[in-house]
């Protein structure tokens with residue numbers, strides 16, 4: 304018996320079908336990398352180790368999603384997807400740029416929500432308001448690290 308609430312159980316309680324996260328590298332950087340707070344990044348921050356082949360910032364968000372979905376569609380027939388903005392700090396840009404990037408992902412009819420990896424000092428009140436609004440129509444999960 305599992306004595307903690309794991310993420311699969313959370314997703315099963317939210318959705319009636321299998322849901323798979325698709326990693327996206329939207330080309331963000333991070334204050335610990337671009338010199339505003341530091342350079343070089345955290346020692347454990349090596350995106351190459353967990354990024355699949357299709358996940359490259361040279362490709363558009365739509366293309367990364369399509370390739371990721373094509374990969375997982377071979378494994379599981381009926382399922383929906385979450386766009387997982389995983390690499391670096393995925394709220395580190397102007398609000399209008401961010402909303403454009405997230406909504407490009409949500410335009411894919413198989414995508415039912417977004418998961419966003421970020422840090423608390425890079426999330427504005429305006430962005431939180433946007434997420435609250437978005438969450439009325441889509442699943443929204445923010446990962447703070």
Ligand code: SF4
Pocket residue numbers: 333334335336343344345347348390391392422448
């Ligand atoms: S993205 Fe996160 S883990 Fe990577 S350097 Fe920035 S703060 Fe560190």
